[in-house]
Amino acid sequence: MVVVALAGAVVVRRWWMIACAAALCGGVLLGALHAAQVDRTRLVDGQGYEVAVQLTSAPRPHEAAGRTWWSADGRIAAGADEARVSLSGNGDLAASMGDTLIARMVAGPPFGRGRSASLRVVGTAQVVPAHGPAATARVLMRQVAGNGDAGWLLSGMTLGSDQGLSPVAADDMRASGLTHLTAVSGANCAILLALVHWLGGWLHVPRAPRALAAGVVLGTFVVVVGSQPSVLRASVMAGLTLAAGLVGGRRAAAHVLQVSAVLLLMLDPWLAYSVGFMLSIAATAGLIAVIDRGALAATMAAQVATFPILLAIGGAVGPRTVIANVLAAPLAAVVPVLGLVALAGQWAVGSGGVAAVLGRALCELILRVAAWDGVPELTWLPGHAGVLLACVVTIGVFAIGRRHVVVVAAGLVALVSSTIAFADGWPPRDWWIVACDVGQGDAFVARSGGGVVVVDAGTDPETTDACLDRLGVDRVDLLVLSHFHADHVDGLGGVFTRPVAQVWVSPWREPVEQYEQAQRLLSGVPVSVPAPTAVALVGDMRLTVIWPERVIHAGSVPNNASVSLLLTTPHASAAFLGDIEPEAQQAILRAWPIDVDVAKVPHHGSAQFDPRLPAAASARIALIGVGEDNTFGHPAPEAVSAWQQAGAAVYTTAANGDIAVTRELAVEVRGRRDPGLG
Structure with missing residues (x-):
């Protein structure tokens, strides 16, 4: 209501109306902030x-790691208050979006910004099916769409969901940059409204009835899809913008878009971190630029307008992505409309008719486009320069001529992405192990076969979180905390800004302060002390626990109780040795043949090491997590020399910043470009 009031004030240019609407917005903002505070205090870790x-x-x-689980997003409503949460549970969950889950749950730290908490289901969950128009529409859509990937894609592109796609199809959609097709956003609303507007113009319907018809269609669409916050935001922004454009032209539409974006941010500041919100704004802005050009132009404009954002968040933007989106764009403008027509037919006469058949056929074409990978694996110019270039390209597309936006968008984006002087970004596309530069501490990430393992969490949550963000890690299948010293666990909060499936920890619960702090953060997550020789399978990685077999009271007890692992994949192997000292190193050498490609040097390259270890490991690459100018003298020159003499190229985070080892055992570094010490 506030958005409508202020939007109208802007269109008619009555400044007293703007002032009143702004005052009303301030009151609503205070209420929203109070509600947010209530939400947070209601959930106790x-x-x-x-x-x-x-x-x-x-x-x-x-x-992963021998277990199955599920995750989902949800909201808890109590009166006028609402809390957004992340959910997870063991096994499988037969439920759909909109259903209500009733179960005993344990609260833990929030996964991601804008969440009040993460909730883990313990025991049996009761699923209460959703009721109302949206739930009925989903049931009817499943009946009319049919089975198979094409049927699920038709349903998803119509109502907004990637549920039901096979793993192969889902991977193809991700690799080709087409996952946005199954998410209801400003682009969906823009296509629908542009189609109504274009049809009205073709039939010579006056502007006012056209705007009314567009509003009715948009309202029906929201009811059918469901009133999730993302749908409401997208529909409000697209609807108000189009209405303003019809009444006051393109300039008024741009003003209303700006006002609605600011107001939505005031009502929910967390939207500043929402990629969906950014994409909705960009897509709607694209619609404004081609407001009289039809549904196909609207689709292409939305694609071009969102290009810099997709690049900035780490999306794969190469020739395959560009070609796939250009080929899929005309189909994406038609499929949702066919889906809605088929849905209406199923509701009215019990059959989706020709619309359903055509919709499935077009979805088959989209799936074939997504699966096609016959183009070179190139990446866009990395970093801020790449994002800036993308902005220039996008502005150029719309500046050259709105009249030819479809041709210009396809040609210019494809040309630039195929002919520019491409450079590898960070991280390298085929990274396997990364040593995060977290100062004096350890934080390592391993990825292979779709699985992700994090070994230790460093010293600072923000630094660790930033490293994982750069790597595109949006979930962790297994977190290993080798022991509870601060330089390995104080950054734990940075790992938990994303879902963590399970955690392995050291059996030695000291230092007490760090142990208790870690336990608070680990609340609500499956935690276990792995037994010696325990094995976990994560992706195509096999992790074998080689230590500790017992507590060693010589030297540092926590260090010598570090969980130590052998990690093997079909292409290479690695050893993660925590902070073990000579006593534990000797025990491992007696019990295990350590012959690996990559070794995480124990205890940051301390001078306290067994001289036989480097030769026994025979690693080609030795990684050391260490801070610049630290007071411990790490890494000790004699330790570095021993690993070098054993044939390893030694890299330290102090000298090299983040260090990435690829599947082919090449090494790339980020930040400081000093060569390895080997």
């Missing part, structure tokens, strides 16, 4: 209780 949560996403299945 570590306490189990029965709660009802409405799912705002379909459950996402996961499998």
